Amino acid sequence: MFYRDLDIPAIIEIGSSISKDIDLILKKHHIYYKEKILFTQKILLDKYKDFIEISNYSKIILVEGGTVEELGRIELEKLSEDMLLVAFGGGSVIDLVKMYASKNNVAYITLPSTLSNDAIYSPIARLKEGEKKKSFGVHAPIGIIVDVDIIKQSPDILLLAGVGDLISNLSAVQDCKLAIKNNNERIDSFALTLAKISANGLFPYTYSDIRSVEFIEQLANGLIVSGLSMMMDKTSRPASGAEHLISHAIDEYFPEKSTYHGIQVAWAQLILEKVFRKNNNYGRLCEFYNNIGLNTVICQYIQFSEGDFINLIPKARAMRNRFTILNFI
Ligand SMILES: [Zn+2]
Known part of the structure; x- marks a missing residue:
């Protein structure tokens, strides 16, 4: 049979206030991971504490995003296939997580705080290496969750x-x-x-x-x-x-x-x-x-x-x- 395989995310959900329902959304799609790790920026963690607290994240890692150098500074005791990374932020956080997840062959979901570029799904991450921005090939997210209420608040x-x-x-x-x-x-x-x-x-x-x-x-x-x-x-x-x-x-x-x-x-x-x-x-x-x-x-x-x-x-x-x-x- 002549079909082609495409890495289409198992989850594509767009709607109001859905960031707080991430556990329900995963369950609905029969996706279970032992650990769910949130990557975000301090400013977003403070602003969206409410929805972050009610989702069962086993760990929250604060990042700046946007640079290859930061990849080496991310500390996780042990990466395993039973981990799901959640990238919550703009393009720089998402691109960092895409690159990190791809390098370590773990699954990730994008949860954008804004829609400033096509980072939420594209197979490319743009990160600074030294002073210059470069493009890197990455694997696709297993899920894209767009909370319209969060996007509405972006500049x-x-x-x-x-x-x-x-x-x-x-x-x-x-x-x-x-x-x-x-x-x-x-x-x-x-x-x-x-x-x-x-x-x-x-x-x-x-x-x-x-x-x-x-x-x-x-x-x-x-x-x-x-x-x-x-x-x-x-x-x-x-x-x-x-x-x-x-x-x-x-x-x-x-x-x-x-x-x-x-x-x-x-x-x-x-x-x-x-x-x-x-x-x-x-x-x-x-x-x-x-x-x-x-x-x-x-x-x-x-x-x-x-x-x-x-x-x-x-x-x-x-x-x-x-x-x-x-x-x-
Ligand atoms: Zn572009």
């Missing part, structure tokens, strides 16, 4: 960064099509469809919606479907094209000017549409950026001009061997 900039990371799939998908046509690459076409659908779902929304249950569910589901598209293709390609290369080049060569990943990729995507891609998507995209508030935060957080973008192109092209629109410039 605008983080939610908009999540929007930026997801909407950039539309840029990545165009690059995939260029690579299929001009570089003889095989990229899963249904994975590209999923990447596109997940991004297109954002267009009806405006800034006034970003704390609504409906929008947060859309964003969470979109990021999960986007993660699934990467799992299907077994690469990050459906969600990472030239706009990601530009963002990686900023992180690599201008770390002092780097900002939220999702804002960087959104900025790069807009310039690519405006100047380099000849397909009339720019108007629709720019209108969406205005409506949702991305143009405002790009002005606040991005310290590069359109002219600087041109200078970033050779650096971006050299970031990795990935055929994109940058190969034509």
Whole structure:
């Protein structure tokens, strides 16, 4: 029989106040571990003490997140297969736990405190090694639990960064099509469809919606479907094209000017549409950026001009061997 195996999490739950029900959710899915260990930051532990206290965590490990160096400082007496790690935090905590769990071959669940990027499911962890951010391949979580009430409390900039990371799939998908046509690459076409659908779902929304249950569910589901598209293709390609290369080049060569990943990729995507891609998507995209508030935060957080973008192109092209629109410039 010709099927393919995909690492789809056993648990995908999105809803209000569900973080306190984690034990029930595990039980409902017939998932039992001897120990359940929470990884989070001090600030989140203080803020969400109530739900954390009622869930039976055998241990709570406070982390900063975001660096490879911290992996060596995590102290657990003994890791066993009967341990479930729960990553509660933003992308930096989640990426740290993804990497730690993958290195030690233990299961983990992501419980995001915000949705600033596709970390909740993507097979990639972005962590700083020394002064530079790097991408590492990791295994998928066995569960994703998104508590809408917690996400609602995260700052605008983080939610908009999540929007930026997801909407950039539309840029990545165009690059995939260029690579299929001009570089003889095989990229899963249904994975590209999923990447596109997940991004297109954002267009009806405006800034006034970003704390609504409906929008947060859309964003969470979109990021999960986007993660699934990467799992299907077994690469990050459906969600990472030239706009990601530009963002990686900023992180690599201008770390002092780097900002939220999702804002960087959104900025790069807009310039690519405006100047380099000849397909009339720019108007629709720019209108969406205005409506949702991305143009405002790009002005606040991005310290590069359109002219600087041109200078970033050779650096971006050299970031990795990935055929994109940058190969034509
Ligand atoms: Zn991304």
